[in-house]
Amino acid sequence: MSAAVVTEDELKRHIRDIPDFPKQGILFRDITPLLQNGAVFHQVMEQFARRYASQRLEAVVAIESRGLIFGAPLADRLGIGLVPVRKAGKLPHKTIKATYTLEYGEGMLEMHADGLSEGSRVVLIDDLLATGGTMGAVVSLLEHFRAQVVEVAFLVELTALGGRRQLGAHPVFSLVKY
Numbered sequence: 001m002s003a004a005v006v007t008e009d010e011l012k013r014h015i016r017d018i019p020d021f022p023k024q025g026i027l028f029r030d031i032t033p034l035l036q037n038g039a040v041f042h043q044v045m046e047q048f049a050r051r052y053a054s055q056r057l058e059a060v061v062a063i064e065s066r067g068l069i070f071g072a073p074l075a076d077r078l079g080i081g082l083v084p085v086r087k088a089g090k091l092p093h094k095t096i097k098a099t100y101t102l103e104y105g106e107g108m109l110e111m112h113a114d115g116l117s118e119g120s121r122v123v124l125i126d127d128l129l130a131t132g133g134t135m136g137a138v139v140s141l142l143e144h145f146r147a148q149v150v151e152v153a154f155l156v157e158l159t160a161l162g163g164r165r166q167l168g169a170h171p172v173f174s175l176v177k178y
Contacts, residue, residue, distance in 0.1 A: 006043040011176045014040050015156065029156050029178065031127055035069065045070070047175065048125070048153060049077040055150050058120040059083050063109070063138060064090070067126035070155065074125060083115040083122070085138050096144050100137035109137050116145040129154040129174060132166025139167060 014034035021028040035041055048070065057080055062071020064086040075082035088097065088108040095110035116122065124138055135152055142149060149170045157163065157174035164172050 004043055005047060006040055008176050011040070011044070011155075015176065029128060029158070031066070031155060034155075044155065044175065045073045045077065048074050051153075051173065052078060052123055052150070055123070056121055057123055057150060059116060059122045061085060061111075061116075061122050061124045061138065061142065061147075063124075063126045063134060066128070070127060070153075071125045074123075083111060085109050085111045085141065096141055098137035098140045101131070101133040109134070109141065111138075111141055113144075116142070116147055118146050119148060120145060121148045121150055123150050124152045125154070127155050129157040129163040129172070130161045132161075132163030135163070136166035139170060 011034065014037055016030045016033055018028040018030050020026065034044070052074070057078060059081045060071045060075040060078065061083045062068045062085065064084060068084060071082055071084075084091075086109065088110055091110050091112055094113040096113050097108055097110050099106065099108050122142065124135060126135060129135065139149065139152070151171045151173050152167055154172070154174040156176045156178065157172070159177050
């Protein structure tokens with residue numbers, strides 16, 4: 001892993017603001033420019049990998065869809081499995097389910113009922129922490145497995161929305177805070 005660290009200010013230069021998306025009053029933090037810059041995206045993934053390299057993790061749990069963008073390369077770099085959490089009806093095998101509420105709607109998430117072994121050490125990852133509803137639902141899914149959540153990781157955290165409170169005592173890490 002390379003030693004370079006991309007700063008929070010540098011990352012913010014690659015995240016654009018889209019007002020009133022997906023609905024009026026929401027300020028969307030668009031990470032597409034960051035993803036399009038190979039060098040910056042590489043450094044983001046290296047920072048996550050360095051952070052978790054010595055944690056003896058058994059899996060990365062990633063949320064559809066943008067969380068999978070970060071979860072798959074992180075699992076690959078760490079040499080461990082990826083457990084996808086997807087929207088209802090997208091997984092083909094027996095699933096467990098949890099509902100969630102976002103600042104602009106509700107939904108249901110699922111993961112395979114055999115996705116983890118009991119007591120697995122995992123890191124959860126998604127692109128953005130807003131109200132915490134989505135990740136809170138994932139945390140509740142992991143209770144089924146009595147998983148040891150080492151940390152909950154995000155590229156971006158919207159601190160004013162208080163999402164950390166939804167995650168209880170689980171440690172939270174984010175590269176960029178707004």
